[in-house]
Structure formats: C-alpha cells, structure tokens
Amino acid sequence: MPTFSTAEWNGMRLHVLPTRQFKTFSIAMYIGIPLKEETVTTTALIPHVLRRGNERYPETKQFRERLDDLYGAGFGFDILKRGNYQIVILRMDIVNDAFVSGESESLLDAALQFLSDTVCRPVLEQGAFRESYVTSEKETLRKRIEAIVNNKIQYAAERCVAEMCRDEPYRLLPLGRVQDLEGIDAAGLYAAYQDLLQRASIDLYVVGDTTMEAVQPLIKGKFALAGRSSAVPYAPLREERRNVEEREVVEQMDVKQGKLNMGLRTNVTYADDAYPAALVYNGILGGFPHSKLFIHVREKASLAYYASSRFDGHKGLLMIQTGIEIANKEKAEEIIRKQLEDMKHGVISDDELSKTKAMIINSLRENDDSAFEQIGYHFNSVLSGKKRSKQELIETIQAMDLEQVVGVAQNVMLDTVYFLRDRGGAS
Amino acid sequence: MKQLRYDHVQETLYYEQLDNGLELYVLPKPGFSKTYATFTTHYGSIDNHFQIEGDEPVQVPDGIAHFLEHKMFEEPDGDVFEKFSAKGASANAFTSFDRTTYLFSATDHVEDNLITLLNFVQHPYFTEASVNKEKGIIGQEINMYQDNPDWRLYYGLLDALFQKHPVRIDIAGTIESISKITPETLYKCHEAFYHPSNMMVFVVGSVEPERISELVKANQSAKSYERQGEIKRFYEREPDAVMELRKVTKLPVALPKCLIGFKEVAETPPGATAIHKEAASRIMLDILFSPSSESYQSLYEEGVITDNFGLEYNLYPDIAYSAVGGDTKDPDLLVEKLKAFIAKYVEQGVSEEAFERSKRKKIGGLLRMMNSPETIGNEYTKFKFRGMDWFELLPAYEALTLNDVNQRIREHFDMNRMSVSIVTSN
Numbered sequence A: 001m002p003t004f005s006t007a008e009w010n011g012m013r014l015h016v017l018p019t020r021q022f023k024t025f026s027i028a029m030y031i032g033i034p035l036k037e038e039t040v041t042t043t044a045l046i047p048h049v050l051r052r053g054n055e056r057y058p059e060t061k062q063f064r065e066r067l068d069d070l071y072g073a074g075f076g077f078d079i080l081k082r083g084n085y086q087i088v089i090l091r092m093d094i095v096n097d098a099f100v101s102g103e104s105e106s107l108l109d110a111a112l113q114f115l116s117d118t119v120c121r122p123v124l125e126q127g128a129f130r131e132s133y134v135t136s137e138k139e140t141l142r143k144r145i146e147a148i149v150n151n152k153i154q155y156a157a158e159r160c161v162a163e164m165c166r167d168e169p170y171r172l173l174p175l176g177r178v179q180d181l182e183g184i185d186a187a188g189l190y191a192a193y194q195d196l197l198q199r200a201s202i203d204l205y206v207v208g209d210t211t212m213e214a215v216q217p218l219i220k221g222k223f224a225l226a227g228r229s230s231a232v233p234y235a236p237l238r239e240e241r242r243n244v245e246e247r248e249v250v251e252q253m254d255v256k257q258g259k260l261n262m263g264l265r266t267n268v269t270y271a272d273d274a275y276p277a278a279l280v281y282n283g284i285l286g287g288f289p290h291s292k293l294f295i296h297v298r299e300k301a302s303l304a305y306y307a308s309s310r311f312d313g314h315k316g317l318l319m320i321q322t323g324i325e326i327a328n329k330e331k332a333e334e335i336i337r338k339q340l341e342d343m344k345h346g347v348i349s350d351d352e353l354s355k356t357k358a359m360i361i362n363s364l365r366e367n368d369d370s371a372f373e374q375i376g377y378h379f380n381s382v383l384s385g386k387k388r389s390k391q392e393l394i395e396t397i398q399a400m401d402l403e404q405v406v407g408v409a410q411n412v413m414l415d416t417v418y419f420l421r422d423r424g425g426a427s
Numbered sequence B: 001m002k003q004l005r006y007d008h009v010q011e012t013l014y015y016e017q018l019d020n021g022l023e024l025y026v027l028p029k030p031g032f033s034k035t036y037a038t039f040t041t042h043y044g045s046i047d048n049h050f051q052i053e054g055d056e057p058v059q060v061p062d063g064i065a066h067f068l069e070h071k072m073f074e075e076p077d078g079d080v081f082e083k084f085s086a087k088g089a090s091a092n093a094f095t096s097f098d099r100t101t102y103l104f105s106a107t108d109h110v111e112d113n114l115i116t117l118l119n120f121v122q123h124p125y126f127t128e129a130s131v132n133k134e135k136g137i138i139g140q141e142i143n144m145y146q147d148n149p150d151w152r153l154y155y156g157l158l159d160a161l162f163q164k165h166p167v168r169i170d171i172a173g174t175i176e177s178i179s180k181i182t183p184e185t186l187y188k189c190h191e192a193f194y195h196p197s198n199m200m201v202f203v204v205g206s207v208e209p210e211r212i213s214e215l216v217k218a219n220q221s222a223k224s225y226e227r228q229g230e231i232k233r234f235y236e237r238e239p240d241a242v243m244e245l246r247k248v249t250k251l252p253v254a255l256p257k258c259l260i261g262f263k264e265v266a267e268t269p270p271g272a273t274a275i276h277k278e279a280a281s282r283i284m285l286d287i288l289f290s291p292s293s294e295s296y297q298s299l300y301e302e303g304v305i306t307d308n309f310g311l312e313y314n315l316y317p318d319i320a321y322s323a324v325g326g327d328t329k330d331p332d333l334l335v336e337k338l339k340a341f342i343a344k345y346v347e348q349g350v351s352e353e354a355f356e357r358s359k360r361k362k363i364g365g366l367l368r369m370m371n372s373p374e375t376i377g378n379e380y381t382k383f384k385f386r387g388m389d390w391f392e393l394l395p396a397y398e399a400l401t402l403n404d405v406n407q408r409i410r411e412h413f414d415m416n417r418m419s420v421s422i423v424t425s426n
Helices: A038-050 A060-069 A107-120 A132-149 A152-166 A187-197 A212-219 A275-287 A290-300 A326-344 A350-369 A372-383 A391-397 A400-412 B064-072 B078-084 B108-119 B128-146 B149-161 B184-194 B211-222 B272-289 B293-299 B332-348 B352-369 B372-383 B390-399 B404-413
Strands: A003-008 A012-019 A024-034 A074-080 A083-096 A201-210 A245-253 A256-266 A304-312 A319-324 A415-422 B002-006 B011-017 B023-028 B036-043 B049-052 B092-097 B098-106 B199-205 B231-233 B248-249 B257-264 B304-317 B320-329 B416-424
Touching: A003 A212, A003 A275, A003 B372, A012 A212, A012 A372, A024 A107, A024 A372, A024 B320, A038 A074, A038 A083, A038 A132, A038 A187, A060 B293, A060 B352, A074 B149, A083 A107, A083 A372, A083 B352, A107 A201, A107 A212, A132 A187, A132 B049, A132 B304, A152 A245, A152 A256, A152 A415, A201 A372, A201 B199, A212 B372, A256 A326, A256 B128, A275 A290, A275 A304, A275 A319, A275 A326, A275 A350, A275 A391, A275 A400, A275 B049, A290 A304, A290 A319, A304 A326, A304 B128, A319 A326, A319 B128, A326 A400, A326 A415, A350 A372, A350 A391, A350 B078, A350 B092, A350 B272, A391 B049, A415 B023, B011 B211, B023 B211, B023 B372, B036 B108, B036 B372, B064 B092, B064 B098, B064 B128, B078 B092, B078 B108, B098 B108, B098 B372, B108 B199, B149 B248, B149 B257, B149 B320, B149 B416, B199 B372, B257 B332, B272 B293, B272 B304, B272 B332, B272 B352, B272 B390, B272 B404, B293 B304, B293 B332, B320 B332, B332 B404, B352 B372, B352 B390, B352 B404, B372 B390
Parallel strands: A012 A201, A245 A415, B023 B199, B248 B416
Antiparallel strands: A003 A012, A024 A083, A024 A201, A074 A083, A256 A319, A256 A415, A304 A319, B002 B011, B011 B023, B036 B098, B036 B199, B049 B231, B092 B098, B257 B320, B257 B416, B304 B320
C-alpha cells in the first residue's frame, strides 16, 4: 500500500501519495484557521472571490475556459468546520497526460500552476480584490447561506448543532453570517486574505502517478506565500467536560414531514484512545441498515424512511436524525431514547457488534479507492495531531470488545432535542 | 468470457450471456480495494402497463417498481441487509424510470456477497403484513420528497412537458396509489420483469473475470428458469405539444427556482445513432449553458442566476428531454433570457473554438469518471438499457463535428416543445 510522504516548504506542508491506481492527478489545498465570529464570514467569502479569476486569466470566462482546455479539469472548493477550526479546501482533479493523445503540456504542472496563480496571484485593483467580484460573490454567499433552509434535512441538522453549541464558536455556520456581509469591502477582504495566508495552517496534497521528488520542483517557483517561515501546526482540541442539561427546541415551518434531530455529546474526540470505540458505538446505534435506529424506528415501528446517527469525531458530537409524521414525534423520541439506554446498559448482541465492526472496516478499506478520501483520512492526523494509520485503526476495531463500547456509552450525554414541524397544532 | 477491449481508456470488459438469458459483465480494476456489483432489471417506474407473450395485458398501481425494490430486501429468515452487514458489505438499491438496481460494495467476502445478491433478488417473499408495514415507510419517503424543492422542481418540469408518457409519474407513486399494492401484484411484477433474460449483472473491482463467471453460472444453473416470452410495454404515444407551458409549485424557499426543458418525441434507433445523439446533445448543452458559457457568465454577472445552475440531457428510445436552470431571483426574466440565448444559437450556431474546447472537457470528464467503480457500473448499465455502450461515448465525442452540434441545436430547441417549472414561496 503506498503511503503519503511529507515535506515542508515555505511555511506549508506538502504531502504526496504516489499511486498508479487512478487516471488522474488529484490536488487539494487545506487552509485552516480557528473558527471565530470575527473571521468566519471573510474566510468563507475568500474562496468565492478567488474562483472568479487570477492574474493570468482575470475574466471568469477565461478562467473557466482554461479549466475546460485542461481536459475539463475539476476545480472546486469547500468550507468546513472541523473541531475548533474553519477550513477552506481548494480541489483540483486533472487527467493524467498518459490518457490523452498528443498532449505536449504536463497536465500536473499546468494544474499546479493554475492553483498557485489562483491562490497567490488573484486579480487585484489598487491593491485590493477586484471590486465587482467581491460585490457579486457577497451576493452569492448570502444566497447560499439563506438557501440552507431549502433542504429541510440539512437545515434541521444545522439548527440542532447551533442550538446545542449556542455558547461556542461551533454554533457558527462554516459559510459565515449574513449580517457580516454588508460591512465587507474589497480592501478589507484583501487584508483579511493577507492575514489568513500569514496565520493559517496550510497543507498541499498531490495524489497520482508521481513522486515527492517530481512534485517539489513544480511547487517551488509557484507557491510563493510571503512572510511564512514555518508550517503552522493545528492546536489539538481540548474539550472541557461539560455539565449537560437536556433542552428541547421546536421550530415551525410550512413542512409536510417533521424532522426530529437529537444532539449528544460523546466526550470523545479523534485524538483520544476511545475514538475507535466511539466509531463502533455510533455504528451500532445508527450508522448502518442493521443498526438499532434503522431497525427500531424504521423496520419495526414503520415510522420513518431514514433514521440514523452520525459521529463528528473532531468535535465529539453525535447527531441523530429522522423524518417522521408530525403526530408521531413522542413515539419516535421514546424509541430513540430506549436505544440510547440500551447502549448504556450494554444491551448489544454479539451479532450487532461483529456486523458493525465488519461494516466500519469495509468503509475504511473502500476509502482507499478514492484519492480525495485518502487525503481526507490523512488530514485527520494533521488536524488532531494524532497519528493513527488506517491499518492500526482497523486492528483496534477488530479486537474491540463490548466493554469498550459500553465505556463510551456511559459518557454519552443527550444535550438537545430539536423538532421541525408544521404550523398547525400546539406549539 | 468474451473480451471487449477499449484501448483509448485502457480498460477491458469481459462479457457473456448465460443460458437463461442473463447478461454478465466483469471489469477488473487492478489496484482497487473494493468490488462493486450490481444486479439490474430492465424495469422501472414507467413500466406500469405491460403484457407477457401469451398472457393478458396488465395495468399496475403507480410506484410499484419502487415498492417492489423495497420489499425485495425482506426474506423469510430476516432482512437481507443483515446478511450483507455480516460479510462487511454495504448494500443498497434504487429505482429509476427504466431500471431497478440492487447493489453492494465490499472489500472482502466478494463471492459470498455476490451469491447473496443473486439469491435475494431472485427470491420474492411478500406477506400482507410486511407489505402494509412498508406503506408507512414509503409514505414517509414520499413526504420527504414533497418537502424537497429541487425534487419538486424537476418532477414539476416532467409533469409539465409530458402529456401521456409515464415519465411524468412520480417514481415512488403517491400515498393513494401505493395503498392499492398487494402481495399478488408484487409477485406478478416480479415474475414478469425479474426473469434473467430481462436482467444484467455488472461486477467491477478487484476481481478475476473467469472466477466470477464460474460462480454466477453455477448459481444460475441451479435455478430452473423456463424461457420467457417477450415483454410488451405499453407507453402511450407522446404528442408534440406539452401538457403545460408553465407550472408553479409553492414551497418555502429562500430564492425561487426555475427550470426550462425541451422534449423530443421522435424514436431513436439504438446503437450508433443513439450514442451520436447523446454525445452531440451533451456537447450542445455544455457549450450553451456550462459555467464557461457566454450565457452563464452574463446571467451570473447580472445577478439573474447563482452558482446553483445546471443542465442535463436524457435520451430514451422513445423520448428525450433537456433541463436547464437553478436558483434565480426572477424566474420569468431568466426564462426570457434563456430563450433569447437559445434563439441566437439556433440562428448562428456555435463557434469552432467553443466546440473543440467542450469536446476536450467532455473527454477529460469521462476519464475522470472512470476512477470510480460505482460510476462505471451504473453508467454502463444505464446506457445498455437505453441501447448504447457507455465506453463508445468517448469515441463518439471524438468523431463529432461542429456541424453535428449545430444541427442538434436546431432539432432540439423547438419552442413548441418547451415547458417551464417554477418553485417559489409566494
């Protein structure tokens, strides 16, 4: 199995995974800073403006045409929150030259050139971002934030986290806040970008039929980020154990289906030794179609189409979600609470445990078949400071016994019950 | 097994038709950890009126193909998901207009999982109680989609475009239509459409083709399938005119959503004609409306659209349609602007430069898709049932000329066959 090799250059970390498995080169740049009210919106807006053009291709149409000319190279970005950080990910995906006849240009070199131009040499006017790009991208970002309500499953999930973490930065959306947008101008945003590039932790990933030795010279002339002397490490998450008081929040909207979301604190995060057991806990509870939530809420009670749980290992939150008939809320909640109690008391069969282990191990192995998922797995260790190879994680899960899972269950606390319902009936 | 070599993408596909009619495809992917396997019947939501040679014609409730898909996972000895989980396989299924696919992916116990897949799909087991229980679950699935504006927008467009063709019917049916489903109707549909001669298996990943072939053959020859007569599917002839010019759905959304679509009602012969039409249509829409197009950039600049704007083309043997649109502050303005762009391109055609660029982009896009075992299996199967070979799409792009695309533009964009679908809060 090939592995990533890492080198530091000009204040960023470069990670290269040589593999012939794919017909493409995959490139990702992770730019992370602490999640804070003061910077969340500018950080989210920056990649929106960067994707409008760079010095070499200043008009957006030229910028997009260049990508098309590079055999329809993929270019995109994501803005996430992970633990106490807000992370901007820029991604590129380009065909390996070997598959296109008569190509004289090195496509990996061309892609790295494009990405570095976009990050290091944006379109400037009087020492600031181009005004018209900032104005229109502010509008785009505003619409994106407002559009979260369109997808009720996502909306309910975001609202549940926001209610649960209402006194922590984690309540913030990674896309930022609408009310900040008005106060942002081109000069201010460019200053925020300079500040971001100075302070951020930056990781550049390349996966494909190449090597660290081949990639390094391609990077050197291109990614000139002024003023960075050493790579900035991520600070490990230190979560205080909190006293949790259960809380219920009901919100009304014109919906047909009710969304019942429950937020729990596991008190386990990625760097902890209990992390593998927390993965298994989540798997038994609601990660799969053999899990307790699916079996009891959907298959046995016929209350829902989806009923599952998700473990956010960088923050230590466990989120349960289901979509139900509004009148069935009490019934569904009771069934879910019963499953949580059963987990605490170790009412878990050998069969549930072994199936869950097999499914988690399978998904870890499947992750090797996607370049970007391999990058994501590697980044977990960069972010948390905890090196845990996939093989090691698989072996730990394989050897796990019920006690370890129950150990996690004892520390799982229900924090918030969120219900999105229609406008009828009692509120 | 027969080998089909696709040198331009450095892939070899192994193929064989079994005695009972089942088609088996295996694509080895060296270096991959997982194997992705699908078992698909050429049967979807549009097949609600049919006749098996020698039998009476049957009309079944809307949404039954999807209902059947759900119910197949129940066996007398329990839920099939449990069997897959025990062998570390992630299983699923989906129903579309013209096919129903059962699938798993696994990094271990591939052979055991493949046998489970073959067996459960070929073994119907329905009881009154379990069918009624499923009505609650699917009822919630229908409600979930009713609250989803993108889904309502898309199906609203099909509902407006088509007068007769069953693509206008919701894949899951309605709470009313599924209430009529019984074990007997489910058995009838299974018997008609799950015969091996109407199905195909596609296995892609870290597998040895001959080994898979032996396994599947041994499994199938142990089951006694009689030769089945031809299945006649009745799709009413779709007239040229659309059902509705403009369909508006009210739902809480932050910004209105708007799609325009054009339908085609001419039959497309399978094979070379179909793949050529598919390739030309995709390039046409890409040049006209992708993010590097003149229309996208000017509409974005004017604030008429957001970056949530997309396009697609779907070709079936008897119909085809396009869909273009997304979020907009002003649906009527967007429609006017899109119509103006279309009129211009119908009149002037597209440039050689834009054509060559789009071709490169489409070829690169196909190569990128071939990194994913799931994409390969699903696309190949989808194309196959529509009379096309997915691996021939790349050479079809290469062979295309500017003239082909300009001709396609003139054929496709007939304003008499256009509808608009809008989702808005007010």
